[in-house]
Amino acid sequence: MSVGYRAIQWNRDKLVYDGVLITGIVLFIGIFMAAWSWINPPASLAEWSILRVRAFGICAFTMLTLVLMIGPLARLDRRFLPVLYNRRHFGVATFVVASVHAILVVLHYRAQDLLDFMASQLVNFSAYTSIATFPFHALGIASLAVLFLMASTSHDYWLNFLTPRTWKSLHMALYAAYGLLVLHVALGIMQEYRSPIIPLLLGAAFLSVTTLHVVAGWRERPADHGVAPQNDGWIAVGPPRSIPDKRARIVAVPGGERIAVFRDGDRIGALTNLCAHQNGPLGEGRIIDGCITCPWHGYQYKLDDGCAPAPFTERLVTYRVRLRGGVIEVDPRPLAPGTPAAISLPPGTT
Amino acid sequence: MTRSHRTIHLTLWLALALAVAIGFAAALYFRPPVQAAAPHATVVAQT
Numbered sequence: 001m002s003v004g005y006r007a008i009q010w011n012r013d014k015l016v017y018d019g020v021l022i023t024g025i026v027l028f029i030g031i032f033m034a035a036w037s038w039i040n041p042p043a044s045l046a047e048w049s050i051l052r053v054r055a056f057g058i059c060a061f062t063m064l065t066l067v068l069m070i071g072p073l074a075r076l077d078r079r080f081l082p083v084l085y086n087r088r089h090f091g092v093a094t095f096v097v098a099s100v101h102a103i104l105v106v107l108h109y110r111a112q113d114l115l116d117f118m119a120s121q122l123v124n125f126s127a128y129t130s131i132a133t134f135p136f137h138a139l140g141i142a143s144l145a146v147l148f149l150m151a152s153t154s155h156d157y158w159l160n161f162l163t164p165r166t167w168k169s170l171h172m173a174l175y176a177a178y179g180l181l182v183l184h185v186a187l188g189i190m191q192e193y194r195s196p197i198i199p200l201l202l203g204a205a206f207l208s209v210t211t212l213h214v215v216a217g218w219r220e221r222p223a224d225h226g227v228a229p230q231n232d233g234w235i236a237v238g239p240p241r242s243i244p245d246k247r248a249r250i251v252a253v254p255g256g257e258r259i260a261v262f263r264d265g266d267r268i269g270a271l272t273n274l275c276a277h278q279n280g281p282l283g284e285g286r287i288i289d290g291c292i293t294c295p296w297h298g299y300q301y302k303l304d305d306g307c308a309p310a311p312f313t314e315r316l317v318t319y320r321v322r323l324r325g326g327v328i329e330v331d332p333r334p335l336a337p338g339t340p341a342a343i344s345l346p347p348g349t350t
Numbered sequence: 351m352t353r354s355h356r357t358i359h360l361t362l363w364l365a366l367a368l369a370v371a372i373g374f375a376a377a378l379y380f381r382p383p384v385q386a387a388a389p390h391a392t393v394v395a396q397t
């Protein structure tokens with residue numbers, strides 16, 4: 001954990017992030033409603049109510065699309081890392097906007113005296129067999145339920161309680177929520193309006209998100225094949241100069257996890273590439289203020305032993321390193337978390 | 351991300367892309383003509 005990080009409390013970066021987020025939501029909904037009502041002025045209270053429903057629905061869909069783009073974009077291009085920093089607030093805000101959309105739908109149907117009809121459609125199982133009658137609200141409700149689960153377990157309390165590995169796996173359900181949402185729109189408003197704009201925008205959004213995830217995942221596949229160890233089991237990393245100062249080179253054990261080999265001047269240390277917080281890619285971080293700093297949310301660890309600086313208590317697995325024949329080598333057998341293992345290079349090596 | 355997490359992640363996206371693409375294509379292909387749309391579907395689709 002970073003020295004300056006205070007759990008639970010707010011910091012300036014989070015406030016700025018949230019300020020931009022809230023402003024963006026208000027502007028999106030405001031501009032959408034103003035533009036739509038200007039092009040197509042609502043003639044009744046019911047039409048205003050429908051416009052409100054749509055504004056929040058489209059905003060929630062856009063937000064979820066953006067939330068899902070942040071991860072792969074940050075993996076493909078480091079310039080997106082600042083957006084990743086507080087992505088959880090973006091996700092929770094998406095749930096809030098989607099909930100308002102759902103509440104407005106219920107209020108609209110109640111005002112139209114159609115609430116019972118809507119409920120009966122949800123349990124009319126024969127309606128599910130046809131595209132024309134498919135109760136698309138069911139897909140929206142299922143998607144909202146997943147968003148609720150994600151938002152309610154987004155806090156670090158749940159992250160610690162469930163462990164980063166389980167928490168990460170659980171939060172992959174967000175992808176399913178997105179798929180449900182795309183179908184909610186495809187079987188809902190897309191059936192009503194023949195304009196090609198809806199399928200075009202919907203298809204483009206889903207295709208963009210999918211492409212980004214698949215490309216980012218595919219690009220990392222070769223790195224997972226790993227480097228074959230030498231006879232004594234050690235893995236060659238490269239000459240000390242091949243590791244940029246205050247940065248790392250990442251090596252993978254065949255069939256195993258990645259190891260981040262950092263250089264800080266003439267000090268070399270190897271740690272697991274998995275940050276203790278959310279399994280972020282530590283080896284893509286930098287050494288700041290003498291500590292290895294995770295690129296995702298800034299947790300920090302000492303190069304020498306993988307321990308977070310006091311008063312924090314996170315400890316990472318470390319690995320033995322050595323310099324042999326001008327090449328840095330790492331022993332892929334992990335040491336106990338927090339074991340000092342960094343070495344100093346002889347003068348003139350770097 | 352752990353290695354297994356990366357593998358699951360990629361597999362999941364490929365499967366999701368396929369499933370949603372099929373659903374989306376079916377929704378597009380079977381869109382009822384406006385005048386032939388079932389009355390209740392039209393009302394429900396208003397939102």
Ligand code: FES
Nearest residue numbers: 275277278280294
């Ligand atoms: S600080 Fe959050 S994953 Fe590393």
